[in-house]
Amino acid sequence: MLQVAINGYGTIGKRVADAVREQPDMEVLGVAKTRPNFEAETAIQKGYPLYAAIEERADQFAEAGLEIAGQVEELVDEADVVVDATPSGIGAQNKELYEEYDTPALYQGGEDADVADVSFNARSNFSEAVDADHVRVVSCNTTGLSRVVAPLREAYGVEKVRATLVRRGGDPGQTSRGPINDILPNPVTVPSHHGPDVNTIFPDLDIDTLGMKVPATLMHMHSLNVTLEEDVDDTEVRELLADESRLFLIPEALAIDGSGKLKEYALDAGRPRGDLWENCIWEESISTVGRDLYLFQGIHQESDVVPENVDAIRAVTGLADAEESTTTTDDALGIGL
Numbered sequence: 216m217l218q219v220a221i222n223g224y225g226t227i228g229k230r231v232a233d234a235v236r237e238q239p240d241m242e243v244l245g246v247a248k249t250r251p252n253f254e255a256e257t258a259i260q261k262g263y264p265l266y267a268a269i270e271e272r273a274d275q276f277a278e279a280g281l282e283i284a285g286q287v288e289e290l291v292d293e294a295d296v297v298v299d300a301t302p303s304g305i306g307a308q309n310k311e312l313y314e315e316y317d318t319p320a321l322y323q324g325g326e327d328a329d330v331a332d333v334s335f336n337a338r339s340n341f342s343e344a345v346d347a348d349h350v351r352v353v354s355c356n357t358t359g360l361s362r363v364v365a366p367l368r369e370a371y372g373v374e375k376v377r378a379t380l381v382r383r384g385g386d387p388g389q390t391s392r393g394p395i396n397d398i399l400p401n402p403v404t405v406p407s408h409h410g411p412d413v414n415t416i417f418p419d420l421d422i423d424t425l426g427m428k429v430p431a432t433l434m435h436m437h438s439l440n441v442t443l444e445e446d447v448d449d450t451e452v453r454e455l456l457a458d459e460s461r462l463f464l465i466p467e468a469l470a471i472d473g474s475g476k477l478k479e480y481a482l483d484a485g486r487p488r489g490d491l492w493e494n495c496i497w498e499e500s501i502s503t504v505g506r507d508l509y510l511f512q513g514i515h516q517e518s519d520v521v522p523e524n525v526d527a528i529r530a531v532t533g534l535a536d537a538e539e540s541t542t543t544t545d546d547a548l549g550i551g552l
């Protein structure tokens with residue numbers, strides 16, 4: 216069993232830990248945090264050995280009545296691979312630690328691309344991460360865009376992608392984020408950073424992105440226009456996208472009119488934390504005008520990168536190829552609504 220360390224046990228880290236635990240070929244060696252809080256307490260309740268990420272603050276855990284298993288250095292030393300899920304910028308600072316113990320490391324999308332040898336999306340470029348020492352799992356938005364672009368490129372060729380990203384102001388737990396009563400062009404300059412980030416996966420893709428932030432916490436929404444290299448009809452595109460396990464085409468009959476009902480659906484379906492690992496594409500929004508394809512998709516920012524992290528673990532350790540890994544991940548988590 217592959218031993219996986221998770222450094223940074225917040226929104227992404229705790230989900231990755233639970234997903235790793237579900238896999239048949241890997242287990243959670245431990246998780247690291249800087250301080251005790253509700254997430255530290257639940258880590259212990261779930262049976263994850265808890266490590267102190269900052270030695271000088273280790274006493275705080277005992278003071279809060281939480282037993283730690285050691286320091287993060289010990290965890291990194293013993294692990295076969297470490298998933299860094301610390302806040303943006305901290306991963307780059309931690310790189311030295313992973314190099315010191317010669318432990319392959321995954322970073323998250325909040326890090327600059329140059330932190331890693333390769334930026335990763337399982338559907339698009341799994342093989343580029345095989346045996347790499349440092350891999351960056353791209354952001355929630357880049358993951359969502361890449362999953363749609365990959366099959367379209369293969370089937371029809373893509374001339375140009377234009378995407379408007381209506382982004383949630385913050386995650387539900389991020390009480391200090393906003394806006395709370397506004398609609399912000401964010402960033403106000405075009406293109407937003409998302410297009411160049413998609414180019415870390417598809418270097419030759421012509422893509423422009425625009426970003427906004429709105430008073431919402433549940434999900435992002437993408438309005439997508441892809442100019443294909445050939446005429447297609449919408450039925451054909453629907454069939455193509457329906458075949459992708461990490462794309463969920465929301466049937467009209469479900470009467471899901473937005474992110475709120477999508478999350479409610481996920482909770483009703485028994486999804487942990489109401490997570491939606493798949494892109495959620497409104498089926499009737501998939502429309503074509505000549506070579507232009509249009510669609511709306513909801514992206515659950517807290518969870519779509521989770522299966523990607525699991526696949527990246529297999530890529531860097533050479534545990535499985537793309538097809539075997541994604542199938543194993545999907546089966547273990549129950550992906551495919």
Ligand SMILES: NC(=O)c1ccc[n+]([C@@H]2O[C@H](COP(=O)([O-])OP(=O)(O)OC[C@H]3O[C@@H](n4cnc5c(N)ncnc54)[C@H](OP(=O)(O)O)[C@@H]3O)[C@@H](O)[C@H]2O)c1
Nearest residue numbers: 223224225226227248249250268300301303323325355516
């Ligand atoms: N949330 C999203 O929507 C989302 C989506 C995709 C990608 N990402 C990316 O994923 C990464 C993590 O984001 P997140 O949303 O999970 O952040 P988060 O909820 O703030 O979690 C980060 C965790 O890292 C811990 N931490 C802070 N400093 C640390 C250190 N020096 N060593 C070890 N742990 C440390 C924090 O624990 P303490 O409380 O103990 O300080 C916290 O539990 C970022 O790169 C982000 O851009 C986030």
